[in-house]
Amino acid sequence: MGRNLALNIESRGYTVSVFNRSREKTEEVIAENSGKKLVPYYTVQEFVESLETPRRILLMVKAGAGTDSAIDSLKPYLDKGDIIIDGGNTFFQDTIRRNRELSAEGFNFIGTGVSGGEEGALKGPSIMPGGQKEAYELVAPILKQIAAVAEDGEPCVTYIGADGAGHYVKMVHNGIEYGDMQLIAEAYALLKGGLALSNEELAQTFTEWNEGELSSYLIDITKDIFTKKDDEGKYLVDVILDEAANKGTGKWTSQSSLDLGEPLSLITESVFARYISSLKDQRVAASKVLSGPQAQPAGDKAEFIEKVRRALYLGKIVSYAQGFSQLRAASDEYNWDLNYGEIAKIFRAGCIIRAQFLQKITDAYAQNADIANLLLAPYFKQIADDYQQALRDVVAYAVQNGIPVPTFSAAIAYYDSYRSAVL
Incomplete structure (x- = not known):
């Protein structure tokens, strides 16, 4: 899912910084997609510092402790106003907690349901973002470009609501x-x-x-x-x-x-x-x-x-x-x-x-x-x-x-x- 979302974003004209805790997996993605505007990084610090501010970071990790661990690894290098997007199948109460905790530290957190499987991630999924409305507005242009498009031409993404609303709707x-x-x-x-x-x-x-x-x-x-x-x-x-x-x-x-x-x-x-x-x-x-x-x-x-x-x-x-x-x-x-x-x-x-x-x-x-x-x-x-x-x-x-x-x-x-x- 994460790989295909990165490729989807890249296909819309963006240069995408990518990081995986496994160096081998990062190298594999780059090797399989030579010529694509995917830029690999092998430390969290280098990855975060490569991004324009306010940073927009999409997490695609297994829900649970792994998400907390990934967030903790990012926080030392973030600036106030940066945005973390959790695109995993996360329990909505965890999203409410993370939104509250990160907001208290000056960061934005968007819990985002993503439906469509691996093929949808690549070709256009249905996207259900929830969190700070002002943060959503900063990532909305990208999300609207990568989302599926209905027959009437409308992208299948909309702001769902505060904190855990997006993940609740996905649930x-x-x-x-x-x-x-x-x-x-x-x-x-x-x-x-x-x-x-x-x-x-x-x-x-x-x-x-x-x-x-x-x-x-x-x-x-x-x-x-x-x-x-x-x-x-x-x-x-x-x-x-x-x-x-x-x-x-x-x-x-x-x-x-x-x-x-x-x-x-x-x-x-x-x-x-x-x-x-x-x-x-x-x-x-x-x-x-x-x-x-x-x-x-x-x-x-x-x-x-x-x-x-x-x-x-x-x-x-x-x-x-x-x-x-x-x-x-x-x-x-x-x-x-x-x-x-x-x-x-x-x-x-x-x-x-x-x-x-x-x-x-x-x-x-x-x-x-x-x-x-x-x-x-x-x-x-x-x-x-x-x-x-x-x-x-x-x-x-x-x-x-x-x-x-x-x-x-x-x-x-x-x-x-x-x-x-x-x-």
Whole structure:
């Protein structure tokens, strides 16, 4: 990520000073990019002294103690007003602390969420900076040049808010990403288990879905996964180990929801789904002991595919409704004054959750910036009216036939709970 961000910045006409505590890695980057305006430095002091003031230093290190160590190594050589940008996946409370501590010493600290992976870092990520507004204004020209660009020509970067706001929004973004991926996995399980679709048929189905309201990066790459084969000519999706890892940001999102009293049920179920997937040996053993129903055919093929599509879209809406509701609660708790429409806008390109329907979220907040929950916005309410029966039917079929759909189930449970005047 750090290397590709440096190359992205360099490609915009800047000369970039680079430093890594490993001399070998620094030399490797320079050797692989000869002719680029990357200038290597092999001591922290030389690196810092090479920069124009106010210095703008982008840190890309593993979150945690490594970030504190890197900051401590920089401080002896900084001048008041210099800017440190932390572009790692940092826990927002750590960013709040670092912002407070560095501000007291006269330095600026911008905790910045960066989404898009290594490719996005090189070609244009979605960028979520938070910290001192005046410091952001000094780095905004660079960030706007390296960010992804949406279809309307707007760069996918905006000032998020004070101290830890940027990293908090990135954390919730990752939680939504978890939810998106689990919903897609469950849609696959339903089509495979209920209709016995071939991988070619699954690829065609997802291709068609990607041409409509489900159009998104994750649907786009999923359609390609179905036809990917390994060296032996076997479909990769059929042989890959069904264990999912996690980097902690989904867990942080769920933990924060408990702190704030927010019902983040769908996203939390997606975290739990990863945890239970990691119990592979136990699941294999349990499959030989615990009984369940034998899955029966789901009926008419075209009808069931459409029901799953509708259920997936409504589930996605519920996931985003929960995520943005949590952003509102966090904004109130930490005095961030978040702009939810702007946040949705910077997710439209560059990031993992980029999707066509994010414009609908931006539109909803443009119509009513104070709306309590996206489900109450006219467009999303209409979708819920039209699609909820499909979601109910799909969940009922899954339960009756022993197909686990934790996030689909969480979606309809949340919807019914939220619309209930009495619980």
